[in-house]
Amino acid sequence: GAVVSQHPSRVICKSGTSVKIECRSLDFQATTMFWYRQFPKQSLMLMATSNEGSKATYEQGVEKDKFLINHASLTLSTLTVTSAHPEDSSFYICSASEGGYNEQFFGPGTRLTVL
């Protein structure tokens, strides 16, 4: 149980384009989903928290107009990196929980490379 998937696993795009990453909870209802970013050899940094049907809450320093998060259903959240630049290249990991202070379960990650 508690499986979270992400799609795509890898994406390469040109600078200036937008990229959408999907995060799905496969066997439970994810009231809350989290998006993290991890640069090489660094720890995970929380970007934003999203609750189903509500606007995402972004961490300080994360541009909400650049990283668009949608959590329209209890099994799907999407992160869209708009007008991507090389500095956005990173490993993006989502996690999902049933909310109410339940444990987070992590997706397999998406490696984004912006040329």
Added chain:
Amino acid sequence: ELKVEQNPLFLSMQEGKNYTIYCNYSTTSDRLYWYRQDPGKSLESLFVLLSNGAVKQEGRLMASLDTKARLSTLHITAAVHDLSATYFCAVDRLGNEKLTFGTGTRLTIIP
């Protein structure tokens, strides 16, 4: 602001040896997690520690929690090459679902 520090950041150890990774956090926390990350992969959950004095063991790994000292340890017994990975601790607080991750410890087991 909750801060989580791990040490050491890098650790090379020989197979068969024992060692401990330390995780310190700055403010009262309710749950402490240990994760493993292999290169290019996401996180694998190892342990969840919920209360002071909690100890959990799985194979050659044992984790403990001292909430008074705000310290958790991950002890490796008789290391084997398969344990080479980066290990992260993370904490959260009651009423706040957000996880704060430690800096990570990159463990390399040398034959």
